[in-house]
Amino acid sequence: MTPSIVTAQALQEFIHSAFAQQGLPDADAAQVARLMTEADLQGSDGHGVIRLPQYIKRIQAGGIxxxxxxxxxxxxxxxxxxxxxxxxxxxxxxxxxxxxxxxxxxxxxxxxxxxxxxxxxxxxxxxxxxxxxxxxxxxxxxxxxxxxxxxxxxxxxxxxxxxxxxxxxxxxxxxxxxxxxxVAAYGKVKAKAKRGEPMPEGWMIDREGKPLLDPNRSNEGFLLxxxxxxxxxxxxxxxxxxxxxxxxxxxxxxxxxxxxxxxxxxxxxxxxxxxxxxxxxxxxxxxxxxxxxxxxxxxxxxxxxxxxxxxGEQSHEKRARYRDGGIPVSAGVMSELHTLASQLGIPALKETAFA
Structure with missing residues (x-):
């Protein structure tokens, strides 16, 4: 599915709102939001807003x-x-x-x-x-x-x-x-699962030593x-x-x-x-x-x-491109963020149309 495109400012404000709603001091919520947005800006999509629902679950459960x-x-x-x-x-x-x-x-x-x-x-x-x-x-x-x-x-x-x-x-x-x-960070495995894509051979194997390609079955094996x-x-x-x-x-x-x-x-x-x-x-x-x-x-x-x-060169180029043209957010992640916004009672993250 085609990813949604969001501005860095909209993404940062959304993350900020989610943490502030959960009781983080405003300055702390803003700092975490800025760093998470920076992750997505540089293309580290396994460590950016994709992690927000998980962070919120830990906060709500008392784990943070x-x-x-x-x-x-x-x-x-x-x-x-x-x-x-x-x-x-x-x-x-x-x-x-x-x-x-x-x-x-x-x-x-x-x-x-x-x-x-x-x-x-x-x-x-x-x-x-x-x-x-x-x-x-x-x-x-x-x-x-x-x-x-x-x-x-x-x-x-x-x-x-x-x-x-x-x-x-x-x-x-x-x-x-x-x-x-x-070979791959586990965040990349999670990102593949959200996008509905298989993993390349060589990332993971199962407990019989065979290639594991389905990211939704990652708990059946381990990273290499x-x-x-x-x-x-x-x-x-x-x-x-x-x-x-x-x-x-x-x-x-x-x-x-x-x-x-x-x-x-x-x-x-x-x-x-x-x-x-x-x-x-x-x-x-x-x-x-x-x-x-x-x-x-x-x-x-x-x-x-x-x-x-x-x-670092490819991340450097992505940072410039995404800042001007918006950050892609996969359909799976966007759906989770809409659900999270509804649960928290905050405005949803909106897709942006770029010229």
């Missing part, structure tokens, strides 16, 4: 603290641990990034971990934030449900455990890598790691850094927030921020990154390849 006391509980000059008090993950991680940026100004580098956080949307939102300050960001997170067994096993003890990096440039779009340690055993190893390390190190859940302690709306997830994330000026002239660094980007883009291509893309 609407007015958390987000605070530092451990601190040294170049590190901190932030306790999110079970608040919305977008708020918790945003505060962690702000703290890391300020610490990096003094120390050159800073690591901030979170505990008792929640799902916070796409990793790239937070890896990009330091770029505005001539800093680069590295982000790690424990996924909010286990969909990955150890290599060769069947017990799902690991998650998609994403990693993201934001590298500043001068004239080129910033280099922004955002990847799950599985990138690079086989190497992806499993990377998922483990990311989880230890983002979860165990900061006192957050990992392994058997991870709560599946897709099916359990009440239990505190104790989600862990971590942000590493590096101030370019601690290593030399930031402008020279950005100039050198630009040069490398152009070398890669202009390098020889295999037959049939029209363009070599850099990490």
């Amino acid at each position: 603290n609407k007015q958390p006391d987000i605070r530092i509980v451990e601190e040294r000059p170049a590190m901190a641990v932030v306790d999110g008090d079970n608040g919305m993950g977008h708020l918790v991680v945003s505060k962690a990034v702000d703290i890391a940026i300020e610490k990096a100004r003094t120390c050159g580098v800073a690591w901030v971990s979170t505990r008792y956080s929640n799902h916070a949307g796409p990793a790239s939102l937070y890896a990009r934030r330091p770029l505005e300050h001539d800093m680069l960001g590295l982000y790690f997170a424990v996924g909010n449900a286990n969909h990955l067994p150890p290599w060769g096993g069947m017990d799902m003890l690991l998650s998609t455990n994403p990693i993201a990096a934001g590298i500043p440039t001068d004239e080129e779009p910033p280099v922004v890598l955002d990847m799950a340690t599985t 790691p990138i690079g086989a055993h190497k992806g499993y190893g990377l998922a483990l390390i990311v989880g230890l850094l983002a979860g165990t190190l900061g006192g957050a859940a990992m392994g058997r302690d991870v709560i599946d927030f897709n099916s359990d709306f009440k239990t505190v997830t104790n989600t862990g994330q971590a942000i590493l921020v590096i101030d370019l000026s601690a290593f030399g002239d930031p402008q020279l660094f950005k100039h050198n990154v630009d040069r490398l980007v152009r070398d890669i883009r202009d390098s020889a291509r295999l037959p049939g390849v029209e363009r070599i893309w850099l990490p």
Whole structure:
């Protein structure tokens, strides 16, 4: 079915209204709405407004603290641990990034971990934030449900455990890598289900090791790691850094927030921020990154390849295109949002006609 097209402003206002109606302070509702809209603007449709009904269910069930006391509980000059008090993950991680940026100004580098956080949307939102300050960001997170067994096993003890990096440039779009340690993030599986599309072979297998293509049967199998055993190893390390190190859940302690709306997830994330000026002239660094980007883009291509893309370029282009021409929202997601609006007693999200 043809997707609906909505403006970023309409989407942000709708999300804001939903959270405000549920009792989030207005400033918090606005911040979460802005970040969720930014996710859809950059094409991360598995982590944007598609998650709103799920977030609202957790709030209504008491699984998320609407007015958390987000605070530092451990601190040294170049590190901190932030306790999110079970608040919305977008708020918790945003505060962690702000703290890391300020610490990096003094120390050159800073690591901030979170505990008792929640799902916070796409990793790239937070890896990009330091770029505005001539800093680069590295982000790690424990996924909010286990969909990955150890290599060769069947017990799902690991998650998609994403990693993201934001590298500043001068004239080129910033280099922004955002990847799950599985072939596909579970949000992409959910997005496929909402659009009524099958999964490509290689995303998931069933418990007999056969390809699983129906996203509506995803609970019958598990995601595959990138690079086989190497992806499993990377998922483990990311989880230890983002979860165990900061006192957050990992392994058997991870709560599946897709099916359990009440239990505190104790989600862990971590942000590493590096101030370019601690290593030399930031402008020279950005100039050198630009040069490398152009070398890669202009390098020889295999037959049939029209363009070599850099990490983050396609999201950068989508952001510009969707801001001008509207954000596509699948029919399945739009139907859920209309139902949600009716349940909450707020104005429905309206499709927009563009010239």
